[in-house]
Amino acid sequence: MLARRVLQFLIVFASGLIFLMILKYSLTLSDYVIPSPLDIWHTGKDILTVYFFDTLNTLSVAIIGQIISVFLAFSVGIGARKSTFAGSFIKAAAYNIQAYPIVAVAPIIFILLGDGFITRLIIAAMICYFPLLLSIIGIMSEPVTDIEHFYNVTSRMRWQLEVKIRAFENMHKLITVISGSTTLAMAGTIVAEFIAADRGIGHSIRIALYQSDLSRILTALFLIGIFISVYQGMLEWAGERIGNRWHVSN
Amino acid sequence: MILSLTNLTFQYPDTEIPVFRTLNFSLDSPGFHALFGASGVGKTSFARIVAGELTGFSGQLYIKDKSIVLYSYNQERLPGWGTIRHFIDSTTPSSMIEMKKQLIDIFGLSDCINLRFSQLSLGQKNRVNLIRYLLQEFDLLIMDESLANVDERLRETIILKIKESFPDRYFLYISHNLMEITKFSDTILIFRDIEKIPQTLTLKGLDIASREMPDRDRLETTVLEVMNAC
Numbered sequence: 243m244l245a246r247r248v249l250q251f252l253i254v255f256a257s258g259l260i261f262l263m264i265l266k267y268s269l270t271l272s273d274y275v276i277p278s279p280l281d282i283w284h285t286g287k288d289i290l291t292v293y294f295f296d297t298l299n300t301l302s303v304a305i306i307g308q309i310i311s312v313f314l315a316f317s318v319g320i321g322a323r324k325s326t327f328a329g330s331f332i333k334a335a336a337y338n339i340q341a342y343p344i345v346a347v348a349p350i351i352f353i354l355l356g357d358g359f360i361t362r363l364i365i366a367a368m369i370c371y372f373p374l375l376l377s378i379i380g381i382m383s384e385p386v387t388d389i390e391h392f393y394n395v396t397s398r399m400r401w402q403l404e405v406k407i408r409a410f411e412n413m414h415k416l417i418t419v420i421s422g423s424t425t426l427a428m429a430g431t432i433v434a435e436f437i438a439a440d441r442g443i444g445h446s447i448r449i450a451l452y453q454s455d456l457s458r459i460l461t462a463l464f465l466i467g468i469f470i471s472v473y474q475g476m477l478e479w480a481g482e483r484i485g486n487r488w489h490v491s492n
Numbered sequence: 493m494i495l496s497l498t499n500l501t502f503q504y505p506d507t508e509i510p511v512f513r514t515l516n517f518s519l520d521s522p523g524f525h526a527l528f529g530a531s532g533v534g535k536t537s538f539a540r541i542v543a544g545e546l547t548g549f550s551g552q553l554y555i556k557d558k559s560i561v562l563y564s565y566n567q568e569r570l571p572g573w574g575t576i577r578h579f580i581d582s583t584t585p586s587s588m589i590e591m592k593k594q595l596i597d598i599f600g601l602s603d604c605i606n607l608r609f610s611q612l613s614l615g616q617k618n619r620v621n622l623i624r625y626l627l628q629e630f631d632l633l634i635m636d637e638s639l640a641n642v643d644e645r646l647r648e649t650i651i652l653k654i655k656e657s658f659p660d661r662y663f664l665y666i667s668h669n670l671m672e673i674t675k676f677s678d679t680i681l682i683f684r685d686i687e688k689i690p691q692t693l694t695l696k697g698l699d700i701a702s703r704e705m706p707d708r709d710r711l712e713t714t715v716l717e718v719m720n721a722c
Contacts, residue, residue, distance in 0.1 A: 388569045
C-alpha cells in the first residue's frame with residue numbers, strides 16, 4: 243500500500259517533469275524559465291537535506307493540525323448527530339463555512355497572531371477541519387437501524403454505544419476521510435508558510451519563487467509529494483490494522 | 493386482553509393506496525399467535541404499528557397499561573466487534589441467566605457462541621437475534637420472520653420451546669410457512685388484499701404444544717381454511 247502510493251506519486255511527478263521538458267525544448271525556453279534536467283538534478287542534490295528538514299517541519303505541523311481537526315470534528319460530529327436544534331445548526335454552519343475559502347481568512351490570523359507555529363497550526367487545522375466535520379456528521383447522524391433497533395427498543399442504547407456502532411460500521415469510510423484530510427492539512431500548512439512564516443517548506447518555496455528558481459520549487463514539490471504519500475500510506479496501513487483487529491468486514 | 497385495534501387505517505405518505513382500511517383485531521389470551529398473508533399485504537406495517545414504531549394511522553390502538561411490546565425482525569444484526577457470547581451476556585438480565593443457557597442449547601447455538609456475528613450462517617444469525625429478544629422483559633413479542641433460514645425440524649423445536657418456556661406471554665409470529673402457522677398458532681390473523689372485504693380474517697390454529705402429530709383430518713381442514721381465507 244505504502245509502496246504503491248509512493249510509486250503512484252513518482253509516476254505523476256515524472257510525467258510532470260517530462261511535460262515541462264517537452265514544453266522547454268519544443269518552445270526553446272531558456273534555462274532561466276525552465277532549467278535543464280541536469281540543473282534540476284544538481285540543485286536538488288545541493289538543497290535536498292535543507293528541504294528535507296523543512297518538509298519534515300511542515301509535515302509535523304500538518305500532522306498536529308490534522309490530529310486537532312480529527313478530535314474537534316469527532317467531538318462536534320458526535321454532538322451534532324442528533325436531529326436537534328443544536329445538531330441542525332452545527333450542520334448548517336459547517337456547510338456554509340465549508341463553502342467559504344478558509345485560505346482567505348489566513349491573513350486575519352496572521353494579523354492577530356503574527357507568524358509562527360501557532361498560526362501555521364491554526365490554518366492547517368482550519369483547512370482540514372470543515373470537510374472532516376461534514377463527513378463525520380454524515381457518518382454519525384446516519385442510524386445503523388439493523389443493529390441499533392434492539393438497543394433502542396430495549397432501552398439499552400447509550401450515546402457511547404451508538405457512536406461505537408456507527409464508527410465501526412463506517413470504519414473504512416472514516417479511514418478514507420482521515421487519510422484524505424492529510425493532503426488538506428499539508429496544503430493548509432504550506433499556504434500558511436507561503437503567506438507569512440519563517441520556516442517550513444512553504445517558506446522555502448516562497449524564497450525560491452522570489453529567486454525564480456524552478457529547480458528548487460520542483461525539489462520542494464518532490465519532497466512534499468513523497469512525504470504525503472508516505473504519511474497517507476502509513477495512515478491507511480494503521481487503519482487496516484485497526485480494521486483487522488476489530489474484524490471489520492469489507 | 494393485551495392488544496386491541498379498532499378501525500385501524502393506515503397509508504404510507506406519498507402513496508395512493510392504504511395498507512389497511514378499518515382493520516379490527518384483538519389479542520385476548522397469552523400464547524403463540526400468527527400473522528399470515530402474501531408478501532406486501534401489510535403484516536410488517538401492522539407489527540410496527542403495534543410496537544409503536546410506526547405512527548400516522550387512524551383508528552384506535554389499545555395496549556394494556558405498562559405492557560412491553562417488542563418487535564424483532566430477521567435482518568437485525570449484532571455489532572461486529574465482539575463475540576455472540578459477549579453481546580448476549582451483556583444484554584441478559586441476571587434473572588434470565590438459566591434461561592439463556594437453555595435457549596442457547598435448544599436453539600443449537602452452543603458451537604457458535606464464541607464466534608462473531610459475521611461468521612454465522614443466516615439461520616444462526618436469526619436464532620441469535622431471537623434469543624436476545626426472548627431474554628428481555630416483554631409482554632408481547634412480535635417475531636417477524638425470525639426463524640427464516642432455519643431448518644424445519646429446528647424451527648419446530650424452537651417454537652415448542654418458546655411455548656413451553658413462556659406460557660404467560662403473548663407472541664405474534666409472522667411467517668410464510670403455512671403448515672407451521674397452522675400447527676402451532678392459537679389465533680391466526682390472515683391479511684388479504686386491500687380490495688377484499690373484510691381485509692383481515694381471524695381463524696383458530698391447532699395450537700399444538702408437543703411433537704405429537706396432530707389429527708390429519710383436522711390439520712388438512714385448518715390448512716385449507718387458511719388457504720381459502722387468503
